[in-house]
Amino acid sequence: MLVYGRNVAQEYLKKVEKVRKIYLQDNFHDQNLIFTIEKSKIPVVLKSKNELDQLANGVHQGIILDVADFSYTDYQEFLKEDDAVVVILDHLEDPHNLGAIIRTCEAAGVTGMILPKNRGAIVNGTVIKTSAGAITNVPISLVTNLNTTIRDLKEHGFWIVGTDMENSTDYREIDYSGKIALVIGNEGEGMSRLVRESCDFIARIPMRGKINSLNASVAAGIMIYEIFRQKG
Numbered sequence: 001m002l003v004y005g006r007n008v009a010q011e012y013l014k015k016v017e018k019v020r021k022i023y024l025q026d027n028f029h030d031q032n033l034i035f036t037i038e039k040s041k042i043p044v045v046l047k048s049k050n051e052l053d054q055l056a057n058g059v060h061q062g063i064i065l066d067v068a069d070f071s072y073t074d075y076q077e078f079l080k081e082d083d084a085v086v087v088i089l090d091h092l093e094d095p096h097n098l099g100a101i102i103r104t105c106e107a108a109g110v111t112g113m114i115l116p117k118n119r120g121a122i123v124n125g126t127v128i129k130t131s132a133g134a135i136t137n138v139p140i141s142l143v144t145n146l147n148t149t150i151r152d153l154k155e156h157g158f159w160i161v162g163t164d165m166e167n168s169t170d171y172r173e174i175d176y177s178g179k180i181a182l183v184i185g186n187e188g189e190g191m192s193r194l195v196r197e198s199c200d201f202i203a204r205i206p207m208r209g210k211i212n213s214l215n216a217s218v219a220a221g222i223m224i225y226e227i228f229r230q231k232g
Contacts (some may be wrong), residue, residue: 001069003128004052004060009033011133015085016040018068023047023055025062033063050108058129070231075114075141075149079156084111086153086181090146090191091120092216097187098123099130106134108224112147113140114181136151150198153181161227162191162199163219176227184220 003012012019013036020039026046037044052060061117078086087110092098098121105113115122122142128135143149150160158179163171183199185191196202205222214222 001067001125002055002064003067003125004056004058004064004065005129005132005149006030006033006061007132008097009063009065009133010036011136012067013037013040013042014041015136018103019065020068021045021066023052023066025052025060026050028062030062035194039184057125069129070135072123072142073112073139075112075143075153077139078114078141078154079153080110081111082179083231084158084179085109085224085231086114086158086179087185087220087224088112088114088146088150088181089116089120090185090195091116091182092184093121093187094216095121095124095126096130097121097217099127099135101184101220102127102131102138103134103138104118104217104221104224106131106138108228110138110224113138114146115142116146117141117142117144120186128140147194147198150181150183150195152232153179154198154200159201160199161201161203162196163204163223164190164196164202165204165207165213166202168204171223171226173204174201175202176230180227182223182227184216184223187216 019042022042022044158181161179162183
Protein backbone atom coordinates (compact mmCIF):
# COMPACT_ATOMS: atom_id res chain seq x y z
CA MET A 1 0.00 0.00 0.00
CA LEU A 2 1.26 3.50 -0.84
CA VAL A 3 0.93 6.30 1.72
CA TYR A 4 2.15 9.83 1.29
CA GLY A 5 2.72 13.21 2.93
CA ARG A 6 5.35 14.42 5.39
CA ASN A 7 3.32 14.00 8.59
CA VAL A 8 2.33 10.49 7.53
CA ALA A 9 5.95 9.66 6.73
CA GLN A 10 7.12 10.91 10.13
CA GLU A 11 4.68 8.61 11.92
CA TYR A 12 5.37 5.54 9.79
CA LEU A 13 9.13 5.97 10.09
CA LYS A 14 8.78 5.55 13.85
CA LYS A 15 7.83 1.96 13.01
CA VAL A 16 10.36 1.18 10.29
CA GLU A 17 9.38 -2.49 10.11
CA LYS A 18 6.17 -1.42 8.35
CA VAL A 19 7.98 0.47 5.57
CA ARG A 20 9.29 -1.46 2.55
CA LYS A 21 10.50 1.35 0.29
CA ILE A 22 10.57 5.15 0.10
CA TYR A 23 10.00 7.21 -3.04
CA LEU A 24 11.50 10.68 -2.76
CA GLN A 25 11.20 13.65 -5.09
CA ASP A 26 14.62 14.34 -6.57
CA ASN A 27 14.80 17.83 -5.00
CA PHE A 28 13.36 16.83 -1.60
CA HIS A 29 14.83 19.14 1.05
CA ASP A 30 13.18 18.39 4.41
CA GLN A 31 16.39 17.82 6.38
CA ASN A 32 14.67 16.32 9.42
CA LEU A 33 12.98 13.67 7.29
CA ILE A 34 16.13 13.06 5.27
CA PHE A 35 18.04 12.41 8.51
CA THR A 36 15.32 10.02 9.71
CA ILE A 37 15.31 8.21 6.36
CA GLU A 38 19.09 7.80 6.34
CA LYS A 39 18.99 6.46 9.88
CA SER A 40 16.26 3.96 8.99
CA LYS A 41 18.31 2.21 6.26
CA ILE A 42 15.12 1.73 4.21
CA PRO A 43 15.68 1.59 0.41
CA VAL A 44 15.09 4.95 -1.28
CA VAL A 45 14.13 5.56 -4.92
CA LEU A 46 14.46 9.09 -6.34
CA LYS A 47 11.73 10.19 -8.76
CA SER A 48 10.60 13.38 -10.46
CA LYS A 49 7.50 15.26 -9.28
CA ASN A 50 5.56 14.01 -12.30
CA GLU A 51 6.45 10.42 -11.52
CA LEU A 52 5.32 10.84 -7.90
CA ASP A 53 2.11 12.53 -9.08
CA GLN A 54 1.28 9.37 -11.01
CA LEU A 55 1.83 7.19 -7.93
CA ALA A 56 -0.13 9.24 -5.39
CA ASN A 57 -3.84 9.96 -5.38
CA GLY A 58 -3.37 13.32 -3.67
CA VAL A 59 -0.80 15.85 -2.48
CA HIS A 60 2.32 13.82 -1.70
CA GLN A 61 4.64 16.68 -0.57
CA GLY A 62 7.56 14.96 -2.26
CA ILE A 63 7.49 11.68 -0.34
CA ILE A 64 5.65 8.37 -0.81
CA LEU A 65 6.10 5.27 1.33
CA ASP A 66 5.43 1.70 0.25
CA VAL A 67 4.14 0.14 3.46
CA ALA A 68 2.56 -3.10 4.60
CA ASP A 69 -1.23 -3.19 4.27
CA PHE A 70 -3.06 -1.71 7.25
CA SER A 71 -3.51 -4.22 10.04
CA TYR A 72 -7.00 -4.19 11.56
CA THR A 73 -7.60 -5.07 15.22
CA ASP A 74 -10.11 -7.55 16.63
CA TYR A 75 -12.70 -5.42 18.45
CA GLN A 76 -12.62 -7.95 21.28
CA GLU A 77 -9.51 -6.09 22.40
CA PHE A 78 -11.68 -3.05 23.13
CA LEU A 79 -13.77 -5.02 25.61
CA LYS A 80 -10.87 -5.38 28.02
CA GLU A 81 -10.68 -1.69 28.99
CA ASP A 82 -12.84 -0.73 31.99
CA ASP A 83 -13.70 2.80 30.84
CA ALA A 84 -13.47 2.26 27.09
CA VAL A 85 -14.69 4.77 24.51
CA VAL A 86 -15.26 3.25 21.07
CA VAL A 87 -16.38 5.06 17.93
CA ILE A 88 -18.56 3.13 15.47
CA LEU A 89 -19.03 4.46 11.95
CA ASP A 90 -22.32 3.32 10.40
CA HIS A 91 -21.35 3.11 6.70
CA LEU A 92 -19.59 6.47 6.48
CA GLU A 93 -18.61 6.90 2.81
CA ASP A 94 -16.17 9.82 2.53
CA PRO A 95 -12.55 8.78 3.15
CA HIS A 96 -11.71 12.36 4.12
CA ASN A 97 -14.33 12.23 6.88
CA LEU A 98 -12.93 8.90 8.04
CA GLY A 99 -9.38 10.29 8.13
CA ALA A 100 -10.49 13.38 10.05
CA ILE A 101 -12.38 11.28 12.62
CA ILE A 102 -9.35 9.02 13.09
CA ARG A 103 -7.26 12.12 13.77
CA THR A 104 -9.75 13.32 16.42
CA CYS A 105 -9.92 9.86 17.98
CA GLU A 106 -6.15 9.76 18.32
CA ALA A 107 -5.99 13.25 19.82
CA ALA A 108 -8.73 12.52 22.36
CA GLY A 109 -7.46 9.07 23.35
CA VAL A 110 -10.34 6.94 22.04
CA THR A 111 -9.89 3.22 22.74
CA GLY A 112 -10.63 2.16 19.17
CA MET A 113 -12.88 2.41 16.14
CA ILE A 114 -15.23 -0.04 14.42
CA LEU A 115 -16.03 0.06 10.69
CA PRO A 116 -18.26 -2.19 8.57
CA LYS A 117 -16.51 -4.25 5.89
CA ASN A 118 -18.99 -3.36 3.16
CA ARG A 119 -20.65 -0.20 1.85
CA GLY A 120 -18.40 2.23 3.66
CA ALA A 121 -15.00 3.86 3.64
CA ILE A 122 -12.12 1.72 4.85
CA VAL A 123 -8.45 2.50 5.33
CA ASN A 124 -6.61 3.58 2.17
CA GLY A 125 -3.97 6.12 1.20
CA THR A 126 -6.43 9.04 1.25
CA VAL A 127 -7.63 8.14 4.74
CA ILE A 128 -4.07 7.82 6.02
CA LYS A 129 -3.05 11.17 4.49
CA THR A 130 -6.12 12.93 5.97
CA SER A 131 -5.40 11.44 9.39
CA ALA A 132 -1.95 13.09 9.25
CA GLY A 133 -0.39 9.82 10.39
CA ALA A 134 -2.61 9.50 13.47
CA ILE A 135 -3.86 6.18 12.12
CA THR A 136 -0.68 4.45 13.30
CA ASN A 137 -1.87 5.01 16.89
CA VAL A 138 -5.59 4.18 16.60
CA PRO A 139 -6.75 0.53 16.72
CA ILE A 140 -9.43 0.01 14.06
CA SER A 141 -11.64 -3.05 13.72
CA LEU A 142 -13.42 -4.16 10.55
CA VAL A 143 -16.63 -6.16 11.16
CA THR A 144 -19.11 -8.01 8.98
CA ASN A 145 -22.28 -7.02 10.84
CA LEU A 146 -22.59 -3.82 12.90
CA ASN A 147 -25.78 -4.92 14.65
CA THR A 148 -24.21 -8.16 15.86
CA THR A 149 -21.14 -6.23 17.03
CA ILE A 150 -23.26 -3.67 18.89
CA ARG A 151 -25.17 -6.48 20.58
CA ASP A 152 -21.87 -7.98 21.73
CA LEU A 153 -20.68 -4.61 23.04
CA LYS A 154 -23.89 -4.22 25.05
CA GLU A 155 -23.44 -7.68 26.54
CA HIS A 156 -20.01 -6.52 27.73
CA GLY A 157 -21.35 -3.45 29.50
CA PHE A 158 -21.20 -0.76 26.81
CA TRP A 159 -23.80 1.99 26.54
CA ILE A 160 -24.55 2.73 22.87
CA VAL A 161 -24.99 6.42 21.99
CA GLY A 162 -26.26 7.27 18.51
CA THR A 163 -26.48 10.67 16.85
CA ASP A 164 -29.61 12.08 15.19
CA MET A 165 -31.73 15.22 15.24
CA GLU A 166 -35.07 13.40 15.56
CA ASN A 167 -36.50 12.10 18.88
CA SER A 168 -33.21 12.77 20.62
CA THR A 169 -31.63 14.34 23.71
CA ASP A 170 -29.25 17.30 23.89
CA TYR A 171 -25.81 15.67 23.80
CA ARG A 172 -24.74 17.58 26.95
CA GLU A 173 -27.55 16.04 29.00
CA ILE A 174 -26.52 12.42 28.50
CA ASP A 175 -24.48 10.62 31.17
CA TYR A 176 -21.35 9.17 29.55
CA SER A 177 -20.00 7.31 32.56
CA GLY A 178 -18.96 3.71 32.02
CA LYS A 179 -18.11 2.07 28.71
CA ILE A 180 -19.37 4.11 25.76
CA ALA A 181 -19.76 3.25 22.08
CA LEU A 182 -20.54 6.34 20.00
CA VAL A 183 -22.25 5.75 16.64
CA ILE A 184 -21.78 8.23 13.78
CA GLY A 185 -24.14 7.65 10.86
CA ASN A 186 -23.79 7.90 7.11
CA GLU A 187 -23.29 11.43 5.71
CA GLY A 188 -26.60 11.47 3.88
CA GLU A 189 -28.85 8.90 5.51
CA GLY A 190 -27.63 8.94 9.09
CA MET A 191 -27.81 5.74 11.13
CA SER A 192 -29.52 2.70 9.68
CA ARG A 193 -32.85 1.72 11.27
CA LEU A 194 -31.55 -1.39 13.03
CA VAL A 195 -28.50 0.41 14.42
CA ARG A 196 -30.68 3.25 15.68
CA GLU A 197 -33.00 0.80 17.41
CA SER A 198 -29.98 -0.77 19.14
CA CYS A 199 -28.92 2.54 20.72
CA ASP A 200 -29.50 3.23 24.42
CA PHE A 201 -29.42 7.00 23.86
CA ILE A 202 -29.85 9.22 20.80
CA ALA A 203 -27.93 12.49 21.06
CA ARG A 204 -28.43 15.70 19.12
CA ILE A 205 -26.19 18.72 18.77
CA PRO A 206 -28.36 21.87 18.88
CA MET A 207 -28.41 23.91 15.66
CA ARG A 208 -29.07 27.65 15.73
CA GLY A 209 -28.33 28.41 12.08
CA LYS A 210 -30.34 27.70 8.95
CA ILE A 211 -28.39 24.53 8.12
CA ASN A 212 -29.71 21.65 10.22
CA SER A 213 -26.74 19.28 10.05
CA LEU A 214 -23.00 19.19 10.63
CA ASN A 215 -20.25 17.46 8.70
CA ALA A 216 -19.86 13.95 10.14
CA SER A 217 -16.29 14.54 11.28
CA VAL A 218 -17.24 17.80 13.02
CA ALA A 219 -20.17 16.14 14.79
CA ALA A 220 -17.93 13.27 15.84
CA GLY A 221 -15.38 15.70 17.27
CA ILE A 222 -17.99 17.54 19.35
CA MET A 223 -19.42 14.29 20.71
CA ILE A 224 -16.04 12.70 21.45
CA TYR A 225 -14.80 15.68 23.43
CA GLU A 226 -18.04 15.95 25.42
CA ILE A 227 -17.69 12.29 26.38
CA PHE A 228 -14.13 12.85 27.60
CA ARG A 229 -15.03 16.16 29.26
CA GLN A 230 -17.56 14.33 31.42
CA LYS A 231 -15.15 11.51 32.14
CA GLY A 232 -12.64 14.08 33.36
